[in-house]
Amino acid sequence: MSKQRYERPVIKKLETGMPNKFGTRTEYQPMTHIDGNSVEKLMKEYGSPLFVISEKTIRKTIQKAKKAFRTRYPRVQFAWSYKTNYLNSICSIFHQEGSWAEVVSGFEYDKAISLGVDGKKIIFNGPEKSEEDLTKAIENDSLIHIDHLDELYTISELAEKLKARPRVAIRVNMDTGVYPIWDRFGFNYENGQAWDAINKIMHSETMELVGLHCHIGTFMLAPSAYGIAATKLAELALSIEKKFKHEIKYIDLGGGFASKNTLKGAYLPGSDTNPSFDDFAEAISSALLNSNFQQEKLPLLILETGRALIDEAGYLLGSVISNKRSSTGRRNTILDIGVNILFTSFWYDHKITPAQAFTHYSEDTCIYGPLCMNIDVIRESVNLPLLNKDDHVVIHNVGAYNMTQWMQFIALRPNVVLIDMDEKPHVIRLRETIDNMNSMEKVPAHLKKLNL
Amino acid sequence: MKLKKNVAVSEAGLLFNPVTGESFSVNPIGTEILNLLREEKSDAEIEKEILSMYSTDKTSFEKDYHDFIGELSHHNLLEGHEKTKA
Numbered sequence: 001m002s003k004q005r006y007e008r009p010v011i012k013k014l015e016t017g018m019p020n021k022f023g024t025r026t027e028y029q030p031m032t033h034i035d036g037n038s039v040e041k042l043m044k045e046y047g048s049p050l051f052v053i054s055e056k057t058i059r060k061t062i063q064k065a066k067k068a069f070r071t072r073y074p075r076v077q078f079a080w081s082y083k084t085n086y087l088n089s090i091c092s093i094f095h096q097e098g099s100w101a102e103v104v105s106g107f108e109y110d111k112a113i114s115l116g117v118d119g120k121k122i123i124f125n126g127p128e129k130s131e132e133d134l135t136k137a138i139e140n141d142s143l144i145h146i147d148h149l150d151e152l153y154t155i156s157e158l159a160e161k162l163k164a165r166p167r168v169a170i171r172v173n174m175d176t177g178v179y180p181i182w183d184r185f186g187f188n189y190e191n192g193q194a195w196d197a198i199n200k201i202m203h204s205e206t207m208e209l210v211g212l213h214c215h216i217g218t219f220m221l222a223p224s225a226y227g228i229a230a231t232k233l234a235e236l237a238l239s240i241e242k243k244f245k246h247e248i249k250y251i252d253l254g255g256g257f258a259s260k261n262t263l264k265g266a267y268l269p270g271s272d273t274n275p276s277f278d279d280f281a282e283a284i285s286s287a288l289l290n291s292n293f294q295q296e297k298l299p300l301l302i303l304e305t306g307r308a309l310i311d312e313a314g315y316l317l318g319s320v321i322s323n324k325r326s327s328t329g330r331r332n333t334i335l336d337i338g339v340n341i342l343f344t345s346f347w348y349d350h351k352i353t354p355a356q357a358f359t360h361y362s363e364d365t366c367i368y369g370p371l372c373m374n375i376d377v378i379r380e381s382v383n384l385p386l387l388n389k390d391d392h393v394v395i396h397n398v399g400a401y402n403m404t405q406w407m408q409f410i411a412l413r414p415n416v417v418l419i420d421m422d423e424k425p426h427v428i429r430l431r432e433t434i435d436n437m438n439s440m441e442k443v444p445a446h447l448k449k450l451n452l
Numbered sequence: 453m454k455l456k457k458n459v460a461v462s463e464a465g466l467l468f469n470p471v472t473g474e475s476f477s478v479n480p481i482g483t484e485i486l487n488l489l490r491e492e493k494s495d496a497e498i499e500k501e502i503l504s505m506y507s508t509d510k511t512s513f514e515k516d517y518h519d520f521i522g523e524l525s526h527h528n529l530l531e532g533h534e535k536t537k538a
Contacts, residue, residue, distance in 0.1 A: 006508035009482035009520040011467070013527065014475040325519065329526055361479040386479070389512065 008323070008386050010361055026269075027362075027385055031353040031394040034315055036423035039355040039392060042317065047431060048392070049318040049337045051416040053399060055093060057313035059421070062097045065309060068277035072285035075300045079123050081255050082108040084306030084400045085314075089418050089428040091115055094309070102255075102304040106133035113140070123252070123304070125171070125213070127151075127185060134158055138166045145169045145213045145252070147186055152200060159206040169211030169252065170197045174232050176216050176225040185215065189232055198236075202244050209246065211302070212236055215254025219263065219307065219347075223275050226253060227283035234291035237299060252302035253284055259311035261348040261397045269351075277308070307400040314399025316342060317355070320391045321370055331365045333387055337395065338369025338376045340409040343402055345378045352378075355392035358385035371410055408432065453521065454531040455489045469529060476527065481506060482520060489530075 032039055035054050043050055062078065069076040079102035080094035086108060091101070092115060101112035104126035112122050119140025127147040129137070131154060137144050138158055146152050146168055159166050171186030172194045187193035201209045212233045216225055230253060237248035257280050262270040288301065318337035326332050339345055352367065365384045369376035378395075387393070406413055412432035417425045455461075460468045465483045467476040478486060481502065488498045495517070502513055524530050 003507040004505060006506040006512070007479060007481055008516045009479065009485050011476050011478045011482055011520065011523050011527065014477055323516075323519075325522070329523075359479060361477070388508075 005357065006388065007359055007361070008388060010363055010386055012361075012363065026351070026383070027353050027358075029353075030356055030358060032355060034394070035419040037419055037425055039317055039394060042417065042425065043319070043392060046415045046417050046425075046427065049316060049335075049341060049414045051341075051398070051403060051414060051429075052315045052317060052425075053087075053090065053416065053418045053428070054313045054315075055418055055420050058090070058093050058310060058399075059097060061309050061312060062094060062099065065277045065303075065305060066098075068281040069285065069301065069303065072281050073288060073298075073301055075298060077250075077300055077302050078309075079121075079252075079302055079304050080309075081304050081306030082111065083404055084255075085310050085403050086111055087403055087416060087429055088115060089426075090310065090403075100302075106130060106136075109133060109136065109142075123302070125215075125304075131158065135162065138162055138164050141167060143167055143169060143211065145171050145211075146197065146201075147171050149197065149200075152197060156204050156206045166207050167210045168201065168207045169209070169213045169250070170194060170201070171213045171215070172233065172236065174214065174216070174229060176228040176232075178217055178220065178222060178225045182215070182217050186213070189236070194236065198240060202240075202246065209240070209248070211250040211252055211299075212248055213252040213254065213302075215304070216256060218256045219258045220256045221258050221274060223279040223283035226280055227287040229253060230284045230287035231291060234288055234293065238292055247297065248299055250300035250302050251288070252304065255304040255306050255308075257305050257308035259308045259397060259400060261311060261344070261350065264347060264349055266349070270348075271351075310399035311397045312399065314397065314402065316395040316398045316402070318393055318395065320387045320389055320393070322389060323387065326366070331363050332368055333365050333384070334368045334370060335378060335393065336370050337378060337393075338371040338409075338411070339378070340369075340371060340376075340407045340411065341402065341413060342369070342378060342395065342398060343405040343407070344398065344400070348397070349379060349382070350398065351396040352382060352384065353394045353396065354385050354387060355394050361386055403429070408437065412437070453489055453495065454492055455486055455524075456529055456531055459529055461486050461490070467529070469527075472528070474527070476529075485517070485520060489524075 034052050035056055079100040080091055082103045100121040101117045102123045103109045103112055119142045122142040124137045124142050125145045134155055135158060144166055155166055172189050173183045173186045174189035175181055187197045201207050214229050214233060216229050233251045240246055240248055258274040260271045260274055316337055318335045321334040321336055324332050362383050362385050365382055367379040369378055415427050415431045416429040418428045419425050458470055465478040467478055485498060488501060
């Protein structure tokens, strides 16, 4: 007689109607496959933990976003936000889908160039651009978004030196009704800083002001704020045209659209409550179309959406190391996934699904990572099916920021696998090795001899 | 180790303690263990019985069994394991 599948014995006190900080149970089906690939097999072949990215989901999501905007506004261009996920394969998928590159550092700029992106289709944002970076961007005719006056003067000097007329935009910060205002980047709209920068550019004639840019925040839950930003940038563009007889070619609304993750402290899951691409597209397109642009002079609308385009395509697979109890009797489960590779667990209550069959019994659980640090908490309170040691779990919506903000702390970063359109897995970033780490260090000769 | 006499356990895994009025839900393997405790089986007998029925190893079960007994004790469901009041 074959034995029954083992499940830990568990007893749970019934407290009908009592509010529970762990919330209600959310997992009803195990996640055994990702795009036709068995989770168990993937982990056996590529190790645990393991990042898995679905090319199908990326392409489906960018196509959905493009459709939402292009059915509402005639001229739309997406630019892939490198800082969200700059693995070469991921950037290449977005570029194949027609996205330009949006970079915020010399490193990211070089990455875009090495991937074969035309310099004219690189948007260079960020507060730190060295003279070397700016020279490259000017020579490649990239779109430089100016963050501060020091940068403006540097570009002006370089333009004269290089005998070029760089194409620039200014980053504008503004009050969109969402607080605190993101005013550390760019020039303020309300207090006249933006006009000051525009006047300087227009009078210097060393640069061509081609666009206006803003990025009003991150994980924005209010599409109306984008409507306000679009209206203000449209007014600015029309005023520039009136004052200088100069046409602004594009308006760049930046990124910040919320993904379907659930922010910590949110009462309802993000998958149910966060705005869709259609909501953002409606707010932005309506604002631009309702402004006083002539139909044939509508500026190009650029969007630098990152998180909302990639989060859902990323999964992090891991294993249970141990189950234990805290001093108060709370169930603690330790995974081999720590905050070093799941940076976004500081912001989100990530959805966690067991990868194997389970019963309807569940337990209020705190999920810890494997790091020898108290802050290594993946979920402070989640109602999960019963997990045994060595069981596998799938953490959802991890595509954004984790593969750029991850830390090489205590352990080595894991393999990243992309599942292609034909459901074939490819390793797109190899698991780090001790040799990778040691190759960057140099030990002075007098420290090489140990007498232990 | 013995389950308190007045504690009622249904086949479906519903446990009721009439002294405190508290109700609990227990999963099937937990219900098996409660029934074995009621029959006053020893730890070794319970372990043998469970290992013959479920696909697990001795070490894993021993750890989970002690955790389960700890929970029963915490909820005052075992004879001679009453929590002392401060």
